Amino acid sequence: MDQLPIFVTLKNRKVILLGSGEMADAKRRLYERAGAVLTDDEQAQAALAVVAIEDDDEAAAAVKRLKARGLLVNAVDRSALCDYTTPAIIDRDPVLIAIGTGGASAGLAKAIRQRLEQMLPARLGQLAKGLFTARGQIKQRWPDGSDRRRAIDAALNPGGTLDPFADQDADAIDAWLNDPEAGNQTGVVEVTLHSADPDDLTIKQARLLGQADAIYAEKNTPDAVLIRARADAERFDLEAFDATQVTGLTLVIRYS
Template sequence: MMLETLPLFHRLQGQPVIILGQGEAAEAKRRLVERAGAVVFDDMQAGIDRCARLAFIAYEDRGAAEADALRLRGAGLLVNVVDQPDLCDFTTPSILDRSPVLIAVGTGGVSAGLAKQLRLRLEALLPESLGALARGLGDARSALRARFPDMKERRRALDAALAQGCVLDPLEAGSAGRIEGWLAGADAPQGGVVEIILRSDDPDDLTLREARLLGSADGIVHDAHVPPAILARARADAVRIVGDAVPDEAGLWLRLRGV
């Protein structure tokens, strides 16, 4: 399946960002980028001279916005034109902040209201302690690598611990406090080969176990009948092989058979 846009997280601390226009729309973009630590320029040329990479335009006049967007692109910037998605190189999502965890909900500029409502639903699901869990895992990175030198084993151990209902479940408020104890006794789950025979081409028909296996497998061997929508549920860096024979390699492998 093709992504219509590619979500990216930009580090803007101390970086110049151009914001052109007046009114609430321009102020909203200013607040957003200043929250990320950017230095705002409201003069186009001054921002270009400071090597800005991003620009926001909040004009009511579409012709003026299109002209300035063209000039900015010519200078190598990515441009967002407020309320004009067809003129945008990028859009700004609705952001759920559990720093250092950030969840961005976007609709490609189609409906900011929908993105906001989805973000509000997620706000209710994700505890404030999620950031503490992320920081704890970051602090434990060296110890985790020492216990599991093999990257695949390390990934499987983390996947198992972070799964729903498990010791480091991200949706449980106390998970951050259990990292040290988990790491002291953690063993990597065994690899091997698991076969999944699909019942339909609809990824929503996958069981929770099948979806979890797709999201954690190191490699997938599948026949030509497995649709892209199913394969899209796998890890982006998982090896994909069309065929039947599973390579004699360590790790967790899935053999997928289509309908």
């Protein structure tokens, strides 16, 4: 690991941004979303600096001056000059997922972000806020720390009451606290695939693949699709399916 991923609080903190044009505008939007106060004053007292200057020589000179002041610098599209890089971001406030490639390929980071965006429900941030609000109730329900961790882990497991990859109801946490064992997804769900391309999976299908405890699939089901399933999910040929033996969440996949 050549870089340490960290989350920096920039709200109301000054960040120097040098440059103009499309690159600078993109960085401006990103840092302003994080609440930073941007300035083009190179001598300003700032937390970080961003150099988005088109000319290579001018950019290198600006980076050198800023680093001489002890600032951490991001040089747009010049990874060799960067003290830090900005990742591709999935924003489910307060949940943030950052994908970085160490400056190797912004396009690859973007492609991964777009893929993950399809899998993460819009209400994920609300689940995080709800768990934060309910900390007192959770501690009261499970006073022992070990019991509390086990209960939370079970609820957040694939198919669990609070599975973060499922689109939770607004009262999901209250329901879980009232009955921790209720609501865990079980039974058989059937899915019919019409394409060998995993990018053609619906959001629901992708989530089910990530949640299922066991998968029964037709022999011709594409490996590129099955690889999206949980690594620890048991896999069987559909011909071996026996509904009377089902435990947990079982996914039946047919490929037409």
